[in-house]
Amino acid sequence: MMAGAGGGNDFQWCFSQVKGAVDEDVAEADIISTVEFNYSGELLATGDKGGRVVIFQREQESKNRLLSRGEYNVYSTFQSHEPEFDYLKSLEIEEKINKIRWLPQQNAAHFLLSANDKTIKLWKISERDKRADGYNLKDEDGRLRDPFRITTLRVPVLMPMDLMVEASPRRIFANAHTYHINSISVNSDYETYLSADDLRINLWHLEITDRSFNIVDIKPANMEELTEVITAAECHPHQCNVFVYSSSKGTIRLCDMRAAALCDRHSKFFEEPEDPSSRSFFSEIISSISDVKFSHSGRYMMTRDYLSVKVWDLNMENRPVETYQVHEYLRSKLCSLYENDCIFDKFECCWNGSDSAIMTGSYNNFFRMFDRNTRRDITLEASRENSKPRAILKPRKVCTGGKRKKDEISVDSLDFNKKILHTAWHPKENVIAVAATNNLYIFQDKMN
Amino acid sequence: MEYKVEAHRIMSISLGKIYNSRVQRGGIKLHKNLLVSLVLRSARQVYLSEYYSGACLNAQNEREGNEWDITDSEREKFPPSATECDRVESTEEPQQSEQSEKGRDYRENDDEVKSDQADSTSTLQQEQNQNSSLDSVAKVSSETPPETSNEPKESPSDSAVAESDSTPEANGESHQPPKTQRKRSAEESESGDSPQKRTKVASSNAEESEEAEEMDTSNVSNLITIFGSSFSGLLSKDGAKPEAEDSGQICCDQMLKNLNPWSTAIVAF
Numbered sequence: 001m002m003a004g005a006g007g008g009n010d011f012q013w014c015f016s017q018v019k020g021a022v023d024e025d026v027a028e029a030d031i032i033s034t035v036e037f038n039y040s041g042e043l044l045a046t047g048d049k050g051g052r053v054v055i056f057q058r059e060q061e062s063k064n065r066l067l068s069r070g071e072y073n074v075y076s077t078f079q080s081h082e083p084e085f086d087y088l089k090s091l092e093i094e095e096k097i098n099k100i101r102w103l104p105q106q107n108a109a110h111f112l113l114s115a116n117d118k119t120i121k122l123w124k125i126s127e128r129d130k131r132a133d134g135y136n137l138k139d140e141d142g143r144l145r146d147p148f149r150i151t152t153l154r155v156p157v158l159m160p161m162d163l164m165v166e167a168s169p170r171r172i173f174a175n176a177h178t179y180h181i182n183s184i185s186v187n188s189d190y191e192t193y194l195s196a197d198d199l200r201i202n203l204w205h206l207e208i209t210d211r212s213f214n215i216v217d218i219k220p221a222n223m224e225e226l227t228e229v230i231t232a233a234e235c236h237p238h239q240c241n242v243f244v245y246s247s248s249k250g251t252i253r254l255c256d257m258r259a260a261a262l263c264d265r266h267s268k269f270f271e272e273p274e275d276p277s278s279r280s281f282f283s284e285i286i287s288s289i290s291d292v293k294f295s296h297s298g299r300y301m302m303t304r305d306y307l308s309v310k311v312w313d314l315n316m317e318n319r320p321v322e323t324y325q326v327h328e329y330l331r332s333k334l335c336s337l338y339e340n341d342c343i344f345d346k347f348e349c350c351w352n353g354s355d356s357a358i359m360t361g362s363y364n365n366f367f368r369m370f371d372r373n374t375r376r377d378i379t380l381e382a383s384r385e386n387s388k389p390r391a392i393l394k395p396r397k398v399c400t401g402g403k404r405k406k407d408e409i410s411v412d413s414l415d416f417n418k419k420i421l422h423t424a425w426h427p428k429e430n431v432i433a434v435a436a437t438n439n440l441y442i443f444q445d446k447m448n
Numbered sequence: 449m450e451y452k453v454e455a456h457r458i459m460s461i462s463l464g465k466i467y468n469s470r471v472q473r474g475g476i477k478l479h480k481n482l483l484v485s486l487v488l489r490s491a492r493q494v495y496l497s498e499y500y501s502g503a504c505l506n507a508q509n510e511r512e513g514n515e516w517d518i519t520d521s522e523r524e525k526f527p528p529s530a531t532e533c534d535r536v537e538s539t540e541e542p543q544q545s546e547q548s549e550k551g552r553d554y555r556e557n558d559d560e561v562k563s564d565q566a567d568s569t570s571t572l573q574q575e576q577n578q579n580s581s582l583d584s585v586a587k588v589s590s591e592t593p594p595e596t597s598n599e600p601k602e603s604p605s606d607s608a609v610a611e612s613d614s615t616p617e618a619n620g621e622s623h624q625p626p627k628t629q630r631k632r633s634a635e636e637s638e639s640g641d642s643p644q645k646r647t648k649v650a651s652s653n654a655e656e657s658e659e660a661e662e663m664d665t666s667n668v669s670n671l672i673t674i675f676g677s678s679f680s681g682l683l684s685k686d687g688a689k690p691e692a693e694d695s696g697q698i699c700c701d702q703m704l705k706n707l708n709p710w711s712t713a714i715v716a717f
Contacts (some may be wrong), residue, residue, distance in 0.1 A: 072550055086475075094474035117474060179478055229479045250480055277508040281458055281494075284486045288479075335454075338487065344480050 013393045014446045015386055016431070017058070017071055020386065021440035030315060032435035033437060038102040038110065041426040044072055044433055045112060046440055047097025049209075052113055053167075055125060056440075063113040069444055076125050078167040081116040084438055089131045091169045091369045093118050099184050101193070103206075117180040120195055122171035122206065128164045129358035132156040167186065176202050176212045179239065179366060189240040196233035216255065231346075239298065242267075246303055246314070250274075250287035254314065270312050272319045282334040282343060295355040296427075302358055304349040307331060309360050324370045324377065327362045329400040329411050342416050352425045361420025364409065365436045366396055382420065382434045384443040392446060462488040526573040 021030065029050025035044050039057045044056040057075035060256060079329070094117055103111040109126040110214040134156045139145055178373035179197035186193045195202050201216035216233075218309040220226055228249040236242035253266035274283065286306035294301045300321070302309050309330060325346075335345040342363070349360040361367045362379070370377045379396045386393055399408040430445035465484050471474050 091475040092473055096474075146579070180474075182479075226482065231479065248482060281455075281487055281490045284490075285483045288483060338458070341465075344483065376549070437660055 004371060006289050012446045013380060013395065013430075013432075013443045015388065015391045015441070016069075016444045017437055018384065018387055019054075019072075019074075019442075026438045030337055032422060032437040032438060032440060033098065034446065035424040035433050035435045036100045036112075037424050037426055038112075039104050039431070041428055041431070042100070043075065043110060044424070044442075045059060045100045045102065046435065047080065047100050047114055048438075049094075049096040051082045051083070051095030051097060051327060053077055053097065053100065053112075053123070055110075061245050069429070071213050072442055076167050078115045079121065080121060080169075081119065084118070086118075098181055101186050103179070103186055104190055105325060108357065111346075113184050113186065115184045116196065118174065118177055118180070120173040120184055121412045122167050122173070122205075123167050124170045125165060125167045128166060130158040131161045133159040152238065171206065171293070172208050173204055173209050173212070176204075179229075180233060183245075183272050185233060185235040185243070187235045187240050188238055188244075189266075190264040193385060194235060194242075198229040201230065201233050201243075201245060201263075213261070215257060215261070217262065217264060231289050233345065234292055234294055234301075237294050237296060237298045244301060245293055246289035246292040248288040249284070250289055252292060252301070254302060262421055264405050268314070268317050270317050270320075272310070278331070279336060285338070285343050286334065291348040291352060295351050296353065297355055301356065302349050304347050304360055305349075306343060306345075309349050309358060311358070311372070314381060314410065322372060324358070324387040326360055326368050326370075326386060327398070329398055332361075333411065337416070340416065342419070345421060346421055347419075347421050348423065348426045350423055352430070358434065359423050359425060361415050361423055361434070363419050364414040365418040365420055366398075367420045367434055369424055380435045380443075382439070382443075384439075390446070393443065451494055452498040454496070455491040458491040459488055459495060462491065 020097040027050075029048060029052075032047045033049050034045075034047040036045070038045070038179050042058050042287060044058075046054050046056075048054075053076075054074060056072035058072050059070040061070045064409075077411040080348060083090070083095045085094055095347055096116055097114050098117065099113075099115045101113045103113070103122075105111075109124050112123050112125070114121050114123060123423070136150065136154050136156070137145055137147075153411065154389075173195070177197040177200070179199050181195055181197050184193060185197040191207075192203055192205050193277040195204065195212075195217075199217065199219040200214055203215045204212045208330065213359055216230070218228070218230060218347060228247045228251075231245060231246050231248055235243035236244075243263075244250045244252055244254045248269065254268035254270070255263035256267045259265070259267060261352055274287070275447040289303045289305050292301060299314060301312050303312065303320075304326075307330060308326055309324045311324075312320045312321040321418070334343060347361050349358060351358055356373055357371050358384060359369045365380065365382045366379050367380050379398070381391045381396050394407075395407045399405065399410045404410050418437065420436055422433055424433045426432065430431045432443050434441045434443065462484050466481060466488075469484075657680055
């Protein structure tokens with residue numbers, strides 16, 4: 001489902017909300033580094049470079065506001081990770097949150113996993129809206145009363161109080177990764193999860209913090225022979241024994257944990273042959289996969305490399321079934337992008353709830369959506385200029401050469417500091433969250 | 449020629465990135481450094497192939513047949529032109545004079561280069577008789593093993609020098625330098641920022657008398673050769689490779705005495 005340029009039954013994307021400071025001067029700590037809806041879409045979590053997690057909750061749809069869905073308001077904010085120092089290696093460990101993954105809700109509380117480069121934490125977010133009043137043995141201020149003074153028996157009564165949302169770390173999974181963690185993924189058994197760094201993938205049990213199983217290890221005996229690293233990993237949404245991991249060489253391996261304890265031998269190997277005509281100094285860099293995501297159905301998976309998004313059928317290993325160019329006009333600029341480090345940007349991608357559309361980010365605060373059925377694509381921009389409530393987003397176009405039409409933007413005018421790396425799609429509705437540096441934009445479809 | 453300049457520029461940028469990565473917060477990023485080293489290696493291959501294309505055309509002037517076997521993929525990518533090769537030749541001239549100012553070690557290395565290469569590159573020498581400067585430059589720049597065979601006397605820890613891949617490859621792709629050398633050299637050989645494109649930390653050969661700022665393309669090539677194909681040097685600060693640090697430490701100490709302040713600053717981390 002996508003926005004069309006207009007007309008017919010196409011729906012259009014509208015601005016809903018934007019969160020974050022308006023300042024031109026962006027503090028590094030405020031840069032959003034991950035965005036994730038929970039399973040119901042009621043909660044939206046963001047992590048930033050300062051190690052903080054902010055959770056937004058959607059307000060209940062009220063009868064008054066017919067034209068828009070519930071808005072997301074801040075629900076909880078907490079400091080998940082702090083900067084640490086590894087004294088043994090003289091290395092500082094960044095507090096930046098690399099990934100947040102929600103656990104399915106099983107009781108009134110919400111649980112999520114947040115990971116920085118080295119440590120994963122399980123957070124419990126719970127509400128407290130009542131407090132006990134009238135203790136028999138305690139004073140109002142909590143001090144124990146003198147037992148001899150107690151002459152009557154009274155039972156505490158629960159009194160309502162202002163809603164308080166508490167976040168507490170329930171588990172800390174530490175010291176299992178030598179390299180930087182790039183992915184975490186909750187398994188469909190809801191008991192285990194995997195965490196992946198550059199060379200290893202570990203399987204954890206959510207209850208056990210002092211042990212993890214190493215299930216993939218691609219570290220060569222001689223590090224000089226290192227040719228590729230793990231860039232992303234994900235558990236299959238339905239088969240708890242299956243997971244995939246992508247590499248810096250543009251390959252994806254699907255592994256079955258039933259086959260062996262150490263899944264160094266893949267069950268399936270996905271790779272598209274390289275097009276020799278497009279070789280350059282930077283071919284290897286741009287083929288490195290920055291994100292891999294299973295479709296909700298579990299039948300497909302999507303990978304993002306620097307210039308394109310590819311959809312793979314799990315039953316076909318030799319090439320993707322669909323390839324979408326995100327910003328092909330950058331291919332001739334790879335050298336400049338290498339110089340300014342943009343070529344190393346790790347874009348993520350996401351599916352919509354029905355797997356009919358995919359979304360990913362680009363530069364100049366542009367993000368792209370591709371409809372898999374109609375094969376149409378659209379480029380939209382997250383900017384404060386388009387921030388009037390329910391303002392319809394106008395499709396953007398990049399001019400690749402020749403005469404620049406009105407409303408088009410030329411490649412050289414693109415702002416490469418405004419990059420959209422993290423996007424998320426509501427699991428059930430057409431609501432999307434787009435992280436633009438330190439701002440979080442929420443867009444939704446126009447309700448007719 | 450443009451390819452050579454471009455390749456050289458990319459090499460400088462890559463080395464700058466690798467250097468910067470060490471001082472970045474959060475430690476060395478393995479993935480990014482791996483990608484940078486791959487780019488470095490590609491650029492080096494192109495850069496070095498330019499030498500051989502120059503030498504080859506020079507040889508072709510004299511005799512038929514092309515002994516130089518630049519790989520087909522390299523040829524397809526970057527076919528050398530006659531004018532390019534001429535320019536390559538002419539740039540060798542000033543470098544020759546630079547080289548003559550080099551220290552004893554360097555010249556000794558040169559001699560060793562020639563002697564080591566005697567049997568395996570006899571064809572080479574026959575072809576390049578008329579241009580001895582190009583000869584030595586080409587050999588020094590492209591044949592890592594002979595050069596690194598010098599290094600053991602400065603670094604006793606790296607004794608396994610001339611491995612089996614000291615056989616120079618006529619195709620100009622010396623992509624198999626001795627692995628042990630790379631560990632140490634990679635650590636000490638870092639380059640400055642791109643504005644000083646010609647600034648390179650001296651390799652072990654030329655540290656005696658060479659100014660770091662003095663650009664010697666052959667040294668750059670040595671540097672890249674040692675550094676580019678392998679990844680180990682990048683990990684010296686990473687806990688994953690503690691063994692590299694030990695050998696690196698010894699060598700670094702020795703090198704530090706000889707390097708000028710600029711190089712020292714780079715090596716010091």
